[in-house]
Amino acid sequence: QQQVKQSPQSLIVQKGGISIINCAYENTAFDYFPWYQQFPGKGPALLIAIRPDVSEKKEGRFTISFNKSAKQFSLHIMDSQPGDSATYFCAASSSGANSKLTFGKGITLSVRP
Amino acid sequence: NAGVTQTPKFQVLKTGQSMTLQCAQDMNHNSMYWYRQDPGMGLRLIYYSASEGTTDKGEVPNGYNVSRLNKREFSLRLESAAPSQTSVYFCASSLSGAADYEQYFGPGTRLTVT
Numbered sequence: 001q002q003q004v005k006q007s008p009q010s011l012i013v014q015k016g017g018i019s020i021i022n023c024a025y026e027n028t029a030f031d032y033f034p035w036y037q038q039f040p041g042k043g044p045a046l047l048i049a050i051r052p053d054v055s056e057k058k059e060g061r062f063t064i065s066f067n068k069s070a071k072q073f074s075l076h077i078m079d080s081q082p083g084d085s086a087t088y089f090c091a092a093s094s095s096g097a098n099s100k101l102t103f104g105k106g107i108t109l110s111v112r113p
Numbered sequence: 114n115a116g117v118t119q120t121p122k123f124q125v126l127k128t129g130q131s132m133t134l135q136c137a138q139d140m141n142h143n144s145m146y147w148y149r150q151d152p153g154m155g156l157r158l159i160y161y162s163a164s165e166g167t168t169d170k171g172e173v174p175n176g177y178n179v180s181r182l183n184k185r186e187f188s189l190r191l192e193s194a195a196p197s198q199t200s201v202y203f204c205a206s207s208l209s210g211a212a213d214y215e216q217y218f219g220p221g222t223r224l225t226v227t
Contacts, residue, residue, distance in 0.1 A: 042221075043220050043221055044203070089155060100146070100158055101158075105153060
C-alpha cells in the first residue's frame with residue numbers, strides 16, 4: 001500500500017511558468033509534510049515543509065498548499081527557472097521520537113529555457 | 114563541518130559477496146537512516162536508528178543488517194549481495210524524530226551487483 005502518492009510522474013515547464021506537483025496521503029496520523037529536492041548525482045535536500053495547522057506556506061518562489069480534508073498537499077514553483085530542473089519528492093510523517101518519513105516516488109521536473 | 118559522509122561512492126560486487134557501507138555525521142544528530150533509491154520507486158527506508166544503541170526495520174530490511182557503532186556512525190551491511198540490491202544507497206541524519214527535524218542526506222553510494 002503506497003501511503004504517499006505523487007502526480008504527475010514527470011513535468012516539463014517553460015521558463016517563467018508555474019510548476020505544480022501534487023501529493024496525496026492515506027494515513028490521517030501524518031502531521032508533517034516536507035518536500036525534498038534532488039539534483040542529479042546528489043542526495044535529496046529539504047526544500048520546504050508544512051504542518052496541518054496552516055493551509056499554505058511560502059518561501060520565495062516555492063509555496064506549499066495543504067488541504068487536510070482531501071488529504072492532499074501540493075508544491076507550486078512560481079517563475080520556474082532551468083536551475084529548478086530536479087527530482088522532487090513529497091514525504092509525510094507522524095510525530096514522535098521514533099518517527100520516520102514516508103516518501104512519494106518522486107517526479108522529474110524539466111524547465112525549458 | 115562535512116555534514117553526512119558516505120563511503121564508498123561506487124562499488125561493484127559479484128552475487129554472493131558481502132560488503133559494508135559506511136556513514137558518518139558530524140552534526141551531533143541522534144537519529145540516522147539508510148534509504149535505497151531505485152528508478153520509479155522513490156526513496157525507501159531500509160533501517161533507521163532513532164538514537165544511539167537502537168535500530169529498527171524500515172520498509173525494505175530483508176537482506177541487510179545495520180550497526181549503530183556510536184552516535185556519529187551508522188553502517189549498512191549486505192551479507193550476501195543479490196542483483197536485486199543494485200541501487201543507490203543514501204544515509205541521512207536528523208537531530209531527532211523525522212517529524213520534528215530536517216533530515217540531512219549524504220551524497221550516496223552507487224552499488225551494482227552482477
